[in-house]
Amino acid sequence: MQPTARAPRTSPHRTRPLAATAAVMALAALLTTGPAHAEPAASSMIDPATPAGVQPYGENGTKALVWSDEFDGTAIDTSKWSIREQNRGSHSGITWWYRAANVRTDGNGALAIDLRKNSTSEYSGGRIDSQGKHEFTHGSFEARIHTPYQTNGHLAAFWLQSANQGHVDGSARDGAEIDVFEGAHQADNYPVTVHYDGYGADHQSNTANVSAPGLHSTWYHTYKLEWTPTALKFFYDGTQVRTITDPNLISQVQEFPILSHEILAFADGDVQNAPLDANSTVYVDYIRVWQ
Template sequence: MKNILSNTLLYPATLLCATLFACQSGTTEQTANETSTVDSTTSYTFNTTPSWSDEFDQEGLPDTSKWSYDVGSKYDGWGNQELQYYTDADPKNVQVKDGLLHITALAEQKEGKDYTSTRLVSKGKGDFLYGRFEVRAKVPKGRGTWPAVWMLPTEDKYGGWPESGEIDILEHVGFDQDMVHISVHTKDYHHSIGTQKTAFKKIDDASGQFHTYRIDWTPASIKGFVDNVELFSFANEGTGSKAWPFDQKFHWLVNLAVGGFWGGEKGIDPKAFPATFVVDYVRVYDLKK
């Protein structure tokens, strides 16, 4: 990642390691730290009823009591050299219909950019410390698309990226169809210094079928799952915020980027647009006390 920006500056859409580009189809990589000195014997459980969710059952624009918008094309394409302009509540780019959220990237010029799309954020409307975070979604097809469901710190307790952390629940690039990624980023563990913590897996028909993506976030670890199968585990080593900034509230982001240092690494297929990212629901289940 070439540009690292503070969350207070609306920093990058996703910050996944460039070395992942060399991964081979059909493989799974686990690079998370398996060592923990923080109460590793505790068995954590979660409530079975969501404390916060959006089922996307109300037709029209997304619920403004839960979602706001990041708008524009700031900071060199949100720090990732992305090519889209994120619009503000434009029904061409975002709609709820038939019980599903649709985020659509269009090939149209706006404010000097050749594409438009949407980035939803729950900051100030849905902020969470620990819990089970789940999304059911279908990613778009097409070279140049870069959808993500992820989380950022609400207050940047330890400073700008990567000091205050990032959690990527789902990340996908259209040139590597059916490969999905889960990652975390911290000051000690991020791709810019070659210490990234990430996992990836090829799944069946990521664009044609809904799949469920989730992370279980506790004081001891962050674990990632695809269709209820554990893919990723990152332990709290007990060494402080440089390794574990995940003791503060985070919020959701749901977006569809176009191009960028990773999404556009193999170019953009103009026939891929309009491209639509479809989300069935997002849910939060509280960690049991």
């Protein structure tokens, strides 16, 4: 059934209340630059609201939690995140933006990134990322996300990126864009993609669509990347859906997490048909990183 309002948090592992060429060109504008920052003390990197001893979904182990955000506050934690304000270009007669005004906490323990129609030919989503604040090499990266009920030219995305993604040697030696989740399809599947060698003429990518039962009919799903020096393993609700072992596709440098609501040409449907209500909003229950 189509949800009419955000559902309450329910999770068995929580104790408290591909792209086409046009997409590649759109992604090129995402890479921002900024000065490096000293890594803050570990105690400030873990949200006090994160359950003690929590492990990645479906795991019983002893991984060390190193960073988390439960989005329980009244505002986005800007010690962890930058909220982007950025013109993202145009396609099909529509100009679209990342707008900081679209990014909020919803008062019920989630990050919310709204979709707005700014004018007849302009729409906006939003993006937060931890570039220059919290960056990681290897680890388990997990987010619990609600994608819009009906994909209409806009999508939820959870991804990693390197600020240094310009090295061109046929590998991800100098970083990669790692798309853990892009809710681009109206069917119950989504693309998992690695982009490398920059976004220009030398750009390369490797993508695969993975099965995602209940993607649109169930409010929340959990997406995870396990990144080691020798593999990228991708999970949907605890099920491994893709593995990459080609060393040319595995980043060897620090990457920063990104949560975004995108308006992209390769997404199914037409953004002009999207309802501008709770069904068009991306919600993120939490994000956590273990090493």
